[in-house]
Amino acid sequence: MVKYDALIVGAGLSGTTAARVLAENGSRVLLLEKRTHIGGNAYDCLNNYGILIQKYGPHIFHTNSKRVYDFLSRFTQWRNYEHRVAAMVDEMYIPVPFNFTSLFMTFGKEDGAKIAQKLTTAYPGRESVTVFELLAHQESDIRKIAEYVYKTIFEKYTRKQWGKYSEDVLSVTARVPVVLSHDDRYFHDRYQGIPLYGFTNMIGNMLEHENIDVSLGHTATADIVLNFSGTVIYTGALDELFNFEFGALPYRTLDFEFETLPVSQFQPYATVNYTQSEDFTRITEFRHLTGQSAEITTILKEYPRDAKKGDIPCYSVNNAAIDALYGKYLAAAQKFPNLHLLGRLAEYKYYNMDAVCERALLLGGRLIGVKD
Numbered sequence: 001m002v003k004y005d006a007l008i009v010g011a012g013l014s015g016t017t018a019a020r021v022l023a024e025n026g027s028r029v030l031l032l033e034k035r036t037h038i039g040g041n042a043y044d045c046l047n048n049y050g051i052l053i054q055k056y057g058p059h060i061f062h063t064n065s066k067r068v069y070d071f072l073s074r075f076t077q078w079r080n081y082e083h084r085v086a087a088m089v090d091e092m093y094i095p096v097p098f099n100f101t102s103l104f105m106t107f108g109k110e111d112g113a114k115i116a117q118k119l120t121t122a123y124p125g126r127e128s129v130t131v132f133e134l135l136a137h138q139e140s141d142i143r144k145i146a147e148y149v150y151k152t153i154f155e156k157y158t159r160k161q162w163g164k165y166s167e168d169v170l171s172v173t174a175r176v177p178v179v180l181s182h183d184d185r186y187f188h189d190r191y192q193g194i195p196l197y198g199f200t201n202m203i204g205n206m207l208e209h210e211n212i213d214v215s216l217g218h219t220a221t222a223d224i225v226l227n228f229s230g231t232v233i234y235t236g237a238l239d240e241l242f243n244f245e246f247g248a249l250p251y252r253t254l255d256f257e258f259e260t261l262p263v264s265q266f267q268p269y270a271t272v273n274y275t276q277s278e279d280f281t282r283i284t285e286f287r288h289l290t291g292q293s294a295e296i297t298t299i300l301k302e303y304p305r306d307a308k309k310g311d312i313p314c315y316s317v318n319n320a321a322i323d324a325l326y327g328k329y330l331a332a333a334q335k336f337p338n339l340h341l342l343g344r345l346a347e348y349k350y351y352n353m354d355a356v357c358e359r360a361l362l363l364g365g366r367l368i369g370v371k372d
């Protein structure tokens with residue numbers, strides 16, 4: 001340990017980005033990862049059938065940050081890819097985010113066009129609105145559409161995804177707005193894509209640096225993390241680091257069910273959300289993301305549930321009481337001035353990949369003395 005200037009815990013996108021920034025500035029970095037692979041939940045690999053899958057659920061890179069895009073582009077080429085999603089509603093594939101195409105499919109061309117006109121007039125200059133804005137609109141016609149969209153697209157899916165926390169986290173549904181045009185892309189960011197050879201390859205390239213040593217299958221105990229004298233960047237769960245001293249922070253986890261089928265394509269969309277039926281939330285078919293074509297195809301069903309100790313924490317559950325509990329861990333962490341918290345788990349926030357990378361660039365920059 002003596003030979004390292006920095007200890008980084010977690011080889012997901014946040015830890016590897018920070019490791020790279022520090023290493024390029026001449027710091028000798030030790031990166032500890034408790035799993036036996038790098039990449040965190042963005043890890044992808046070939047399955048037994050030779051199909052490239054994302055082991056912990058669909059990850060699609062999208063950002064408006066040129067800085068993040070340029071940084072990651074040093075480590076990968078991109079497959080141009082724009083994610084498109086449909087909800088299975090009455091056995092029809094309705095595009096999500098709900099947009100004018102979805103409107104026309106649901107209400108017919110004539111009524112759909114009238115409603116579209118109404119929405120355009122109600123929200124001049126807006127590209128999208130949240131379903132909550134629509135639900136609160138003064139015109140009853142608009143409220144009726146909003147109620148339909150809410151019931152059909154959001155209500156059951158959100159209950160499946162968040163369980164008993166659904167009411168607390170309703171604001172997360174704003175991640176998926178109602179789009180006031182026929183633009184049916186899931187993300188509207190300027191840069192979108194999938195690393196040409198996968199996320200694991202991109203992250204592996206980031207770690208290829210003479211100043212970075214990676215140790216896999218290595219759990220960073222409090223003893224190691226809190227006693228290291230140099231810079232520590234911790235990207236794991238904070239409650240675990242402090243031995244659950246104030247009680248466990250809740251997380252939602254996912255049970256993943258992969259199926260490989262003897263057809264070249266299972267569904268017309270990369271992801272189909274089951275917003276009305278089924279216990280799983282969505283089915284993702286990887287060939288759409290990766291561009292791999294074969295006579296077989298692999299799909300993934302996601303079943304959300306509350307995480308128990310030892311499960312993979314996928315989503316933080318943010319409400320006032322839980323954030324206050326997190327605040328106790330944060331205060332404990334702040335007693336260690338060389339300990340920096342980074343990423344979805346350590347910061348207990350619902351960050352997208354680009355946000356995580358951006359935060360890592362900022363933190364790394366600060367640590368090497370670059371102004372934000």
Ligand code: UDP
Pocket residue numbers: 087096153154155157158161172173174175176273275
């Ligand atoms: N959501 C929904 N229906 C959908 C898609 C999303 O109700 O068809 C809600 C749900 O509460 C979900 C949230 O919007 O947790 C955010 O969705 P997103 O697709 O961004 O989730 P992620 O891909 O991060 O799991």
